[in-house]
Amino acid sequence: MPRPLDRARAFADRFGVKLPVLMAPMAGASPPALAAAVAEAGGMGACGAMPFGRDGIADWMARFRQMSAGAVQINLWVPDEVVRDPEAEAAQAAFLARFGPAPAIPQGALLPDFDMQFAALIDAKPTAASSIMGLFRPDQVAELKAAGIAWIATATSLAEGLAAQAAGADAVIAQGVEAGGHRGAFTPEAAARAQVGAFALIPALADALTVPVIAAGAIADGRSAAAALALGASAVMPGTALLRTPEAAIAPAWAEALAHANPEDTLLTRAYTGRPCRAIANRFLAQAHAGDAPPPAPYPVQRHLTDPLRQDAAAQGDTGRMYLLAGQAAAQAQALPAGQIVARLWAEAEALLGPA
């Protein structure tokens, strides 16, 4: 069995990075400056491109390239089928109006066109493309291979990891249930049912797959990075740990909430978007999870229904209602430049794992 640091070095050589540290893609919180800082430190930057159209993806990459020639991935959400239920949506809208401006029932196309996003990704020529909430189609995988863009697929279970490898993924992200943000499970049902922790998921995937495994979920410093590599991962993917950096430039109230979030202070919730995501518990979530609250609409309807609430809460810096995405290790996130966090994380992991 290769030793962890040998495995990590082989990954770094294969994916064109100096350090086996990949910034987690974070839609709404992965500005080019953060990605460039990670890439300049020797890791791989990331763009959470889910909300972007063609121009948004091209602009993001142009700004990244002004700051770094390093490695970078673009991440897309594989869309769920949109399911509508007018009566349930009206009940949910009435409930949400208790917490902010009354939402309109969303109409028209609720998601950016996936094929258009994918074409923009190919044109942007990133080092890697990553998928979440499903797999790229065979024709898309063929396009990535022809363009020399590696495919990194998110998996939250052994079955999803095996399916990703069979579909041609070049590496698989083991996203543990500790992770901040949305669960990457292929279906909304699996996201709610299968909640595997990183300690079980990483070795299960590492034993079963021939492609490298990238650990995501509560990777916050050298200890968790070394543990993930010892469990069989070839690289690590911190997300929340980078959110308090000056480059991430998130809302000050969110950054402050991260600093004080104990491991037990986050929960998985469908209340903001309809897909389970991990966020810091607050007043709105307590009421949305109460027995008498109407069930949230499926993704992406719920995301649109909560737009006014999330915008109003953010404008007022009201953490009782704000969308405070965070992983279970949030309190370990440091308010330091991202390059320092990446360099320190890897130096500590290397020291713990010993000389290669």
Ligand SMILES: Cc1cc2nc3c(=O)[nH]c(=O)nc-3n(C[C@H](O)[C@H](O)[C@H](O)COP(=O)(O)O)c2cc1C
């Ligand atoms: C604010 C935020 C936004 C996220 N958005 C995305 C996304 O757009 N696509 C994706 O694949 N994962 C997304 N994630 C999940 C991360 O890629 C990663 O799995 C997670 O941050 C790892 O756990 P950690 O936060 O404990 O480090 C997001 C996470 C956060 C915290």
